[in-house]
Amino acid sequence: MNILITAGGTSEKIDNVRSITNHSTGRLGKEIGDTFLAQGHHVTYVTTPQAVRPTSESNLTLIEIETTKDLESALLEQFGHQTFDGIIHSMAVSDFTTETTLSEDLFIEKLAAKLTKDGDLSDLANLTEELYHSLDEIGKTIQQEKKIPSGTDRLLLFLKKNPKIIAMLREQQPQAVLVGFKLLVGVSTEELVRVGQSILAKNRCDFVLANDLEEIHGDQHIGILIDKQGHTETAQTKNEIAKLIVKKVEEKWRNQ
Template sequence: MNILITAGGTSEKIDNVRSITNHSTGRLGKAIGETFLTQGHRVTYVTTPQAVRPTPNSNLTFIEIETTKELETALLDQFEHQVFDGIIHSMAVSDFTTETTLSEDAFIEKLVAKLVKDGNLTNLTNLTDALYHSLDEIGKTIQPEKKIPSGTDRLLLFLKKNPKIIAMLREKQPQAVLVGFKLLVGVSTEELIQVGHAILAKNKCDFVLANDLEAIHGDHHHGILIDASGQTETADTKNEIAQLIVSKVEEKWRMQG
């Protein structure tokens, strides 16, 4: 099988020396990648600079990205040149990317100038509309500094929503066995399964691995693999999860063949 795996966590630049990111280590992706390689499959592994990686292998190709936009570009490039039998989208992708950054003083000056320009704001509806319009314009302010000065008491960071990478995977690779991932924090098993199943249906996945951050510590990693019929199987370590995912993807691929 020709397998694509995304793993690690994207980061979004604030300036040339700062970024916002998440805490994904890529260890689960590493375990999944090594399990596929052990079974003799070819793996294209898309990951980030800080994430752990599978041991180098003649059947393993690395692609390194940092931002969600870079991830999208790399995947679209791969889809133009390869057909994948399975896609394991385990990467923790940033929901938002940076739009612009302003000091407290600069933000207030820009907001006041735009509100004054809009004129009659005594009506609550007019004021609300003017604030939305002003924030939209301010958010599009070009960030000129390569390193934002640190001499302000407050730094206002504007974030805009990233595209959902998983949403395009089925469209671009309709033949692939697709595995999505959903991480929640401090929820019941019932809610975890319910949300995981919603993600599966929305993105036309074959499987979703639902897990709770509070059930991940040390070697313990409790995960619930949900299939399109709503059936679930559980595993309690990263290696067990990897074995479960690989076996299910292989089985589904054989059935499709």
Template sequence: MNILITAGGTSEKIDNVRSITNHSTGRLGKAIAETFLAQGHQVTYLTTPQAVHPAMESNLTLIEIETTKELESALLTQFKQQTFDGIIHSMAVSDFTTETTLSEDIFIEKLADKLATESDLSDLTNLTEALYRSLDEIGQTIQQAKKIPSGTDRLLLFLKKNPKIIAMLREQQPQAVLVGFKLLVGVSTEELIRVGRSILAKNDCDFILANDLEDIHGDQHKGILLDAKGQTETAQTKNEIAQLIVNKVEEKWRNQ
């Protein structure tokens, strides 16, 4: 099988020396990749410089990205070049990316300047609409500084929503066995399964690995694998999850 795996966590740049990221280590993705490789499959592995990587071997192609935009571009390039039998999208993708950054003084100056051109701000509806327009315009301010000065007491960071990478996978590779991941924090098993099923249906996945951050401690990693038929299977470690996913993807691929 020809397998694509995403792993690790994307970072979104604030300036040339600062970024926003998440705590994903890529250890689960690494375990999944190593299990597929051990079974003789070809693996294309998209990950980040900070994440752990599987050891290089002849059946492994490793591609590093940092931002969600870079991930999207790398995926589209791969989809043009080859067809995948399975896609394991375990990467923790940033929901938001940076739009611009302003000091408190500059933000207030720009907002006051925008509102000064508005009329009848005594009406709450007009004021609300004017604020929305002003924030939208300010958010589009081009970030000039390569390193934002640290002299301001407050730094206002504008974030805009990233595209959902998982939403495009089925469209781009309709033949692939698709495995998505959903991480929640401190919820009941019932809620974890409910949300996982919702994500599975919304993105037309074959499987979703639903897990709770509070159930992840080193190699101990409880995960619930849901399939499109409503069945669930539970694993207790990263290696068990990896083997479960590989077995299910292989089985689904053979039966297509």
């Protein structure tokens, strides 16, 4: 099988020396990659600089990215010249990316200038509309500094929503066995399964691995694999999760 795996966590730049990221280590993705490789499959592994990655082998192709935009471009480039039998989208993708950054003084100056040049703002509806319009314009301010000065008491960071990478995977690779992932924190098993099922249906996945951060400690990593029929199987460690995913993807691919 020709397998694509995304793993690790994307990072969104604030300036040339600072970024926003998450705590993903890529350890689960590495385990899944190693398990597919051990079964003789070819793996294209898309990951981030700080994440761990599978042991190098002749049938492993590594692609390194940083931002969500990088990820989108890398995937579209791969989809343009090869077809995948399975896609394991385990990467922790940033929901937001930086739009611009302003000091407190500059933000207040820009907002005041925009509001005072407009019409009557004594009406709450008009004021609300102008605030939304002003924030939209201020958010488009070009970030000039390569390194934002640290002299301001407050730094205002504007974030805009990233595209959902998982949403394009089925459209781009309709034949692939698609495995999505959902991480929640401190929820019941019932809620974890419910949310996992909604992600599966919304993104037309074949499977979703739902897990709770509070159930990940050392070697323990409890994950619930959900299929389109609503069946669930639970694994207790990263190794068990990897073996379960590889087994289910192989079975699904053979039976298509």
